[in-house]
Structures are given as structure tokens and as C-alpha cells.
Amino acid sequence: MPELPEVETVRRGLSDLLEGKKVMSVKSDWHKSFPNDQRLVDNYLIGSKITEVKRRAKVIIINLDSDYCLMIHLKMTGQLVYVGDQRFGAGHPNDSLIAKLPDKSTRVVLTFKDKSSLYFNDQRKFGWMKLLHKSRLNDEPFMKSVGPELIDPDITNTIFVQRLQKRPGSNIKAVLLDQSVIAGVGNIYADESLWAAKIHPTTLVKDLNDTELATLREELINVLKLSIEKGGSTDKNYVDAEGNKGSYLEFAKVFRREGKPCYRCGSVIVKSKVAARGTHTCNVCQIKKKA
DNA sequence: CACTTGACCTGTCCGC
DNA sequence: TGCGGACAGGTCAAGT
Structure with missing residues (x-):
């Protein structure tokens, strides 16, 4: 996602x-996009007001003024696009997307009292929107296992290193992608941060020293913060709540740059498979290390 | 237990 | 133009 x-x-x-x-x-x-009991929907979603929109890792939580909330995972291709009266305005930059909604990827539509709507689109149908009692949110399997986020200032380098080192025999990329170790990193930002830290993705965690892990943490934080500033990455499907694409990929150093020169050394960026995911590296800057 | 692979889906692109 | 296969930003369950 x-x-x-x-x-x-x-x-x-x-x-x-x-x-x-x-x-x-x-x-x-x-149904899998909205796996909820109709009685609960009628009693606790319809007629309720939205009080707050939160996020935990890659999950969005919409709090309602009932005792319920909507927990939403966009997975690979999910979108949450709000359409208000701009659908009818002239010259809106996203007219083309917004005017077409709902489209064949629309899985759920919420309509509000003022006639505006929220479209949950999801081409691949991996995502979902669950109505949950607020007190049960932390019983969800994802919430139970999800680890801390690096953009949380309380997560010191010591904590980061301790968490990674619980998986000494795995390659570093697989560990970065494991949401129970560190939350929020996916395929794009794993590749980007490993390039910035000059670490090859297949390097085993136990073969990385404290300095290298500290650098990796810094670069992860940098990449995540820069991407938030740029409105995220749009590869194919991703758009924000108003249908706008993100611009981070214009700044990406390796992701989707296979065949192009490394910005540091000029060598050709190559694509391989690591942790079952497409992986982009400069194999001159990023040498696989063995202790 | 630690770690890896397949399944969930649709759509697109690439080679034959 | 059609068809098969690989691949796509994520996470589980089931395998080794």
C-alpha cells in the first residue's frame, strides 16, 4: 500500500x-472490503458524526461519536477520496479523477448529510474498512503485533537497534518490512533508506555494527519525513484524500531507477529480488557485508 | 522458534 | 491481436 x-x-x-x-x-x-455486521452498521455508523481521523502505522482510524470507529487498511491499491461540491466546480485540478467516481475500483461509499461522499477505492481488493468498538481496536491482530514508529521521538536509537537485533539471521530488508519490528516502512522507503545508509538489502542484521544501524535509522527518519513533505509517492494508484498524486518519487534515489546512474557513484542501479520483493540497489555503493 | 513462501485480487506490460 | 506469465506500494497463514 x-x-x-x-x-x-x-x-x-x-x-x-x-x-x-x-x-x-x-x-x-x-463484502471483504467492508466485512461488517449490518445491524452494527445501522446502529453505530449510520447517523454518527466523525470526531477525529487518526493513524497508526499504515492504518487509518476514523473515530465516531458513537462508541465505534472505522479501521481502514489501504494495502496495495487502496484510496480514500473525498468528494464535496468541488465535483461541480470548474477548473478543479482533479476534476478528471473526482468526476469519474464511483468507478469500477470503488468498494465502499460513505455519504454524509451535506451530500458529500467518501469513496474507498481498491483495485486489488486487499484493503478493508472495519467497524469496531473503540475498546476492541487493540484486539485486532494487526494492532496487537504492530511495532513502534521511527518518527516517534521516544523511539531512541538504542530501542531501534534492540528491536532489529531480535532478528539476527534475517536480511535487513526483510526486517525493515516486518511491521512488528518497526512500523510504517514498506518497499519504497526500505530501498531508499538502505541506499542512503550504503547498506546492501541482503546483509544479515547480525553483520551490521552499531554505527551502520545508527546511520540506517537516521536515513529512515529522513526519507519518511521528506516523503511526508512531498505528499508521499505515487507509483501507480496512490492519491491523497483530494485525489492528488504524491511527488516523492521525483526525489527517489533508487526506487524505480533501474538502469539509471547512481547519484553517488554513477554506476547503474540494478533491480533484483530480496525478501520476495522487487529491490533496487547500487551494487557499488551498497556492498553486502559479512562480519 | 526463526525464517521463507504462497495466497489474497485486478490490471498492465512484455515476449512470443 | 491474442495469450501466458511476471509483476505491482502489504500482510497473513502455512510451510520448511
Whole structure:
């Protein structure tokens, strides 16, 4: 999906657009995208007002003024796009996307009292929107296992290193992608931060010293913060709450740059498979290390 | 237990 | 133009 910067960008947009909106109706024609009991939907979603839009790792949480909330995971291709009266305005930059909604990727539509709507689009149907009692949120499997986020200032380098070193025999990229170790990093920002830290993705955690891990942490934080500033990365599907694409990939150093020269040394960026994911590296700058 | 692979889906692109 | 296969930003369950 969208990784932490994309989800945070969506959250910020929705927070401005949705707070105070009263839900009037919900429509979904793909059960796995909206796996909720109709009675609960009728009693605790319809007629409720949105009070707050939060994020934890790559999950969005929309709090309602009932005791319930919506927990949303966008997975690979999910979008949450709000359409208000700009659909009818002239010259809006996103007219083309917004005017077409709902489209064939639309899985759930929430309509509000003021006639505006929130579209949950998800081409690949991996994502979901669950209505949960607020007190049960932390019983969800994802919430139970999810680790801390590096953009949280309380997560010191010591904590970061301790968490990674619980997986000494795994390659560093697989560990960065494991949400129970560190939350929010996905394929793009794993590749970007490893390039910046000059670490090859197949290097085993136990073969990295404290200096290298400290550098990796710094670079992860830099990459995540820069991407949030740029509104995230749009590779194919990702858009924010108003249908805008993110611009981070214009600044990417390796991701999707296979065949192009490394910005540091000029060698050709190559694509391989690590941890079952497409992986971009400069194999001159990023040497696989063995202790 | 630690770690890796397949499954969940649709759409697109590439080679034959 | 069609068809098969690989691949796509994520996470689980099931395998070794």
C-alpha cells in the first residue's frame, strides 16, 4: 500500500475534510472490503458524526461519536477520496479523477448529510474498512503485533537497534518490512533508506555494527519525513484524500531507477529480488557485508 | 522458534 | 491481436 508517508498524507487531508460530517448511508458491493455486521452498521455508523481521523502505522482510524470507529487498511491499491461540491466546480485540478467516481475500483461509499461522499477505492481488493468498538481496536491482530514508529521521538536509537537485533539471521530488508519490528516502512522507503545508509538489502542484521544501524535509522527518519513533505509517492494508484498524486518519487534515489546512474557513484542501479520483493540497489555503493 | 513462501485480487506490460 | 506469465506500494497463514 501506501506506506507511512502516504497514509499520513491521507490522514491529514481527511482530518480537515471529514471532522463533523454526519454519516447518512453506506454502500458496498464487495463484502471483504467492508466485512461488517449490518445491524452494527445501522446502529453505530449510520447517523454518527466523525470526531477525529487518526493513524497508526499504515492504518487509518476514523473515530465516531458513537462508541465505534472505522479501521481502514489501504494495502496495495487502496484510496480514500473525498468528494464535496468541488465535483461541480470548474477548473478543479482533479476534476478528471473526482468526476469519474464511483468507478469500477470503488468498494465502499460513505455519504454524509451535506451530500458529500467518501469513496474507498481498491483495485486489488486487499484493503478493508472495519467497524469496531473503540475498546476492541487493540484486539485486532494487526494492532496487537504492530511495532513502534521511527518518527516517534521516544523511539531512541538504542530501542531501534534492540528491536532489529531480535532478528539476527534475517536480511535487513526483510526486517525493515516486518511491521512488528518497526512500523510504517514498506518497499519504497526500505530501498531508499538502505541506499542512503550504503547498506546492501541482503546483509544479515547480525553483520551490521552499531554505527551502520545508527546511520540506517537516521536515513529512515529522513526519507519518511521528506516523503511526508512531498505528499508521499505515487507509483501507480496512490492519491491523497483530494485525489492528488504524491511527488516523492521525483526525489527517489533508487526506487524505480533501474538502469539509471547512481547519484553517488554513477554506476547503474540494478533491480533484483530480496525478501520476495522487487529491490533496487547500487551494487557499488551498497556492498553486502559479512562480519 | 526463526525464517521463507504462497495466497489474497485486478490490471498492465512484455515476449512470443 | 491474442495469450501466458511476471509483476505491482502489504500482510497473513502455512510451510520448511
